[in-house]
C-alpha cells in the first residue's frame with residue numbers, strides 16, 4: 001500500500017500549551033483529535049507543506065520549528081508516515097478556517113483526548129520534550 005506522507009505540527013503557545021483540532025466526522029480517523037497538518041504534495045518539502053497546511057487550516061504561519069518524531073502507522077485502509085515538528089513560534093492568531101473544533105491543551109492533559117492510534121508515540125514524545133525544557 002502506498003504510504004501517505006503527512007506534515008504534522010505540535011503548535012505551542014507561550015505557556016507551552018498545545019493546539020489540538022478535531023477531525024471532521026466524515027474524514028479518515030474522523031471525530032478524533034489531532035495535531036494540525038496534512039498531506040505533503042508531490043515534490044514539496046515537509047516544512048513547506050507544514051507551513052502551507054497551517055495557513056490553510058488555521059491562518060497561521062510557522063516562524064520557528066524543530067523536528068520531533070517520525071511515526072509510521074498502517075491503519076489497514078491507509079498507511080501514513082507522520083512527520084511531526086514542534087512549532088515554537090508562529091505568526092497570526094489561530095482560527096479554525098475549516099470550522100474544526102480547536103482547543104489549547106497542557107501536555108499533562110493530553111491523555112484526556114482521543115487521538116488516532118498513530119498518535120500514541122507522538123504524545124509520549126511531546127510530554128518528554130516539554131518536560132526536558
Ligand SMILES: Nc1nc2c([nH]c(=O)n2[C@H]2C[C@H](O)[C@@H](COP(=O)(O)OP(=O)(O)OP(=O)(O)O)O2)c(=O)[nH]1
Pocket residue numbers: 004006007008027028029033034035036037038039053078080082116117118119
Ligand atoms: N493532521 C494529522 N493527521 C493525522 C494525525 N494522526 C493521524 O493518524 N493522521 C492521519 C489522518 C489522515 O489519514 C492523514 C492526514 O491527512 P489529512 O486529512 O489531515 O490531510 P489534509 O489536511 O491534506 O486533508 P485533505 O487533503 O485530505 O482534505 O494522517 C494527526 O495528529 N494530525
Ligand SMILES: [Mg+2]
Pocket residue numbers: 036037038039053057
Ligand atoms: Mg489536515
